[in-house]
Amino acid sequence: MKTINMDHVAAGSLLPEVVEAMMPFLSEKMGNPSSMHSLGEEVTEALEEARGQVAGLINASDQEIVFTSGGTESNNWALKGMVLAGRSRGNHIITSSIEHFSIMHAIKALEKQGVEVTRLPVDKYGIVDPDDVRKAITQRTILISVMHANNEVGSIQPIAEIGKIAREHGVPFHTDAVATVGVIPVDVQALNVDLLSLAANPFYGPLGTGALYVRRGVRIEPLIDGGIQERGFRAGTENVLGIVGMGKAAEIAAGELESRVAHLIPLRDRLIKEIPASIEEVEPVGHRTQRLPGNASVLVRYVEGESMLLFLDMEGIKIASGSACISRSLKVSHVMLAMGIDAGNAQGSLLFTLGKDNTNEDVDEVVRILPPIVQKLRDMSPLYKRTSKFKAIG
Amino acid sequence: MYSDVVMDHFKNPRNVGEIPDADGVGEVGNPACGDIMAFYIKVNNNVLEDVKFKTFGCGAAIAVSSMVSEMAIGKTLDEAMQITNKSVIDALDGLPKKKHHCSNLGADALHRAIEDYKSKQQGKIAERPFDGPEVCSCPVCDVNDPEEAPYCSSVCERTTGK
Numbered sequence: 001m002k003t004i005n006m007d008h009v010a011a012g013s014l015l016p017e018v019v020e021a022m023m024p025f026l027s028e029k030m031g032n033p034s035s036m037h038s039l040g041e042e043v044t045e046a047l048e049e050a051r052g053q054v055a056g057l058i059n060a061s062d063q064e065i066v067f068t069s070g071g072t073e074s075n076n077w078a079l080k081g082m083v084l085a086g087r088s089r090g091n092h093i094i095t096s097s098i099e100h101f102s103i104m105h106a107i108k109a110l111e112k113q114g115v116e117v118t119r120l121p122v123d124k125y126g127i128v129d130p131d132d133v134r135k136a137i138t139q140r141t142i143l144i145s146v147m148h149a150n151n152e153v154g155s156i157q158p159i160a161e162i163g164k165i166a167r168e169h170g171v172p173f174h175t176d177a178v179a180t181v182g183v184i185p186v187d188v189q190a191l192n193v194d195l196l197s198l199a200a201n202p203f204y205g206p207l208g209t210g211a212l213y214v215r216r217g218v219r220i221e222p223l224i225d226g227g228i229q230e231r232g233f234r235a236g237t238e239n240v241l242g243i244v245g246m247g248k249a250a251e252i253a254a255g256e257l258e259s260r261v262a263h264l265i266p267l268r269d270r271l272i273k274e275i276p277a278s279i280e281e282v283e284p285v286g287h288r289t290q291r292l293p294g295n296a297s298v299l300v301r302y303v304e305g306e307s308m309l310l311f312l313d314m315e316g317i318k319i320a321s322g323s324a325c326i327s328r329s330l331k332v333s334h335v336m337l338a339m340g341i342d343a344g345n346a347q348g349s350l351l352f353t354l355g356k357d358n359t360n361e362d363v364d365e366v367v368r369i370l371p372p373i374v375q376k377l378r379d380m381s382p383l384y385k386r387t388s389k390f391k392a393i394g
Numbered sequence: 395m396y397s398d399v400v401m402d403h404f405k406n407p408r409n410v411g412e413i414p415d416a417d418g419v420g421e422v423g424n425p426a427c428g429d430i431m432a433f434y435i436k437v438n439n440n441v442l443e444d445v446k447f448k449t450f451g452c453g454a455a456i457a458v459s460s461m462v463s464e465m466a467i468g469k470t471l472d473e474a475m476q477i478t479n480k481s482v483i484d485a486l487d488g489l490p491k492k493k494h495h496c497s498n499l500g501a502d503a504l505h506r507a508i509e510d511y512k513s514k515q516q517g518k519i520a521e522r523p524f525d526g527p528e529v530c531s532c533p534v535c536d537v538n539d540p541e542e543a544p545y546c547s548s549v550c551e552r553t554t555g556k
Contacts, residue, residue: 304428306452310404323428323452332426344425347450380410380456382432382448383425 001316004362008202008294009151009179009320009353014245015204021248022206025241033238034229043240050247057203057250058177058196059187060213066233067243070210071178072102074197077212077223077234078174079106079145082195083115084221086142086172092116094136094144094171096128096157097338103145103176104334116140125287126155126339130162137169148177148186148196152322152335152351153286154295156180163192172218178202178210179292182253184261194218200242204356205249209242256356264293264354267363271296271352274367279374285336285349294354297322302384303377304347311373317366322349344383396453397487403457408464411446418514420506422499429455429496431503433463437511442466442474445504454493458500461485471508477501 025046031039033047051062068074083093095107097119111117118136120128128146137144144166149156159175166173174195180186181196182203188196195218199210214220214233226235253260268291275298276282285297300308305321312319322333323346336346352366378384396404413434423430429451436444445466449459461482466474482497483489489497 302450304451304455307404307456310453314405332428342426347425347428380407380448381450382421382430383450 002365003316003318004358004365005318006352006354006358006362006366007318007320008355009351011201011207013204013355013357014206015249015252017252018205018245018248022241022245025244029240031240033240034227046244046247047238047240050243050250053247053251053254054198054211057186057254058181058198058213059189061216063231064188064213064216066212066214066230067238067246068210068212068234069239070201070208071100071176071197071199073223074178074199074210074212075100075102075176076106078195078197078220079103079110079143081220081223082143082172082174083110085219090138090140090142092118092138092140092142094118094120094133094141094146096120096122096146098122098126098150098153098335099145099147100151100176100178103147107145120146122155122338124340125290126150126153126285126335127287127290128157128162130158130165133162134165134169137165137171141169141171143172143174145174145176147179148175148191149179149184149292150286150335151179151292151295151353152333153297153339154291155287156184156290156292159191159193166194167192182250182257184293185257188213188215195220200246200249203249203253205246206242209239209246211246260356261293263356264358267354267358267360268294268296268352270360270363271354271366272298274363275350275370278367278371285339285341292353294358296352296354298350299341299345300348300350300374301345302348302381303374305349307377308348308350308370308373311376312369315365315369315373317369320351320353322351323347395490396457397489399461399485399487400454400457400489403460403486404453407456407460409444409446409460409467410448412448413444413446416446416507418507418509418511420503420508420510422503422506423451425450428452429499431455431459431499433459433503433507435466435504435507435511437471440470442469442471447503451496452493454489455496455499457486458482458489458497459503462500462504466504471511474508475505477504 031043033040033044051065055062055065107117120132122128146157146162148159163173172194175193176197177186178197178199181198194215196213201207222233224235229235272284281301283299285299305323309321322336332343332346413436416434417437418435421432432448434446435442445463447459447463449456465477479498479501482500
């Protein structure tokens with residue numbers, strides 16, 4: 001049976017060129033960049049080359065890239081590091097209500113420490129109104145953090161506009177761009193951001209590797225203290241293997257970005273159009289055009305996401321869902337709730353995240369296989385064509 | 395993630411459907427929590443002659459419903475009332491811990507159908523024994539506040555009427 005992976009949000013594959021670039025650092029180039037001898041020097045050179053490759057992908061300068069263990073660390077650092085550095089100026093941060101857990105939970109932790117938080121609402125497409133950002137800024141605001149795009153619902157935020165407002169008010173602005181860097185063009189100058197989190201995985205780099213872009217002149221305290229790696233910004237021996245892989249993946253992404261986007265959008269649009277056309281009472285989630293090129297998110301009424309995923313998996317199709325039963329927390333996606341989607345309807349969430357290897361034939365398969373699965377589950381659902389006069393309770 | 399028994403019942407659920415002239419009907423759950431189970435029973439001589447169900451929910455919820463229906467058919471009402479959370483989990487050869495609340499729902503829905511039948515026998519109008527605010531609480535950890543239970547099943551807003 002052919003496997004169709006439409007769950008690239010979880011993990012994409014490594015590009016062969018990336019694996020090839022990483023291999024020497026598993027054997028003959030197993031040095032520590034901090035060593036004074038030639039092996040250390042060679043590894044340092046590789047690190048700096050990767051720094052340049054990552055900087056090039058987002059139009060930053062090399063010194064503005066600090067390597068981390070991935071998006072979660074970058075997000076935690078951006079928030080906690082900026083609060084630590086800005087305590088004398090204020091105590092208020094502004095964020096959105098649809099952030100990734102690594103922002104949401106880090107902010108909750110800061111809130112427990114006394115930081116004041118404004119969480120901006122989103123419209124039904126999952127998009128923040130920049131005007132709301134303007135209204136939320138106070139004299140005490142020390143950071144604004146709004147994600148670039150949400151992987152669950154696909155919507156892309158007006159980051160450049162929000163950045164402009166932040167700059168007018170002299171408030172540092174961070175964006176979690178894990179879902180966008182290496183996926184769509186991201187330019188830190190055009191976006192007016194001061195800090196930007198990225199991870200290697202979405203552009204076919206290794207897991208557990210990321211970076212934080214820190215604009216020159218922005219004062220941030222380190223999250224991890226120790227030795228003087230990463231110019232004192234982030235202590236700990238660098239994950240050379242991962243960083244070299246991320247650098248190579250960034251270089252390739254920079255060259256292929258346009259063709260990847262052009263490949264993904266028609267496939268995405270077919271899913272968004274053809275699934276609701278082949279199954280009644282299915283609605284697309286998120287913004288129609290202002291969305292990630294490989295992201296198709298739909299709600300199927302009267303059935304629950306996990307049961308659909310299990311049947312699709314038996315047919316070789318790997319996708320995700322925002323349903324409560326799927327999530328480790330057993331809660332419905334806070335993103336969909338923030339968009340005003342009914343918690344019951346959110347249970348029928350299906351999330352397709354496409355990658356460069358997906359084809360039109362893959363979409364054909366999904367559109368062929370999904371309807372009978374939904375029908376089978378609807379036929380056993382008490383919510384579908386409801387006949388019972390009893391109301392569910394408790 | 396799931397045992398072979400769970401997957402078998404999920405793929406080929408037994409006793410799916412409704413009984414139009416059921417002697418008792420029991421329904422539990424809330425779509426916001428991700429599970430709703432409706433059980434329909436036919437009683438003859440104090441014995442569950444037929445049991446059917448309809449379920450909205452995850453793989454575990456469907457397998458649990460199917461297993462409960464299979465365990466219940468042919469049992470006396472008193473025996474069926476003895477079907478517990480644990481006996482369902484055991485019969486399914488185990489469930490992941492985070493899915494344990496599904497198994498409670500299955501037994502609850504069956505028990506509620508039996509109670510419904512008994513009420514009707516006594517000439518009463520079927521009561522809703524748990525009227526009041528709807529809260530999804532987790533039988534594993536007994537926490538029902540969504541904010542305080544980050545790894546629990548409690549997703550439900552405390553709303554009524556849904």
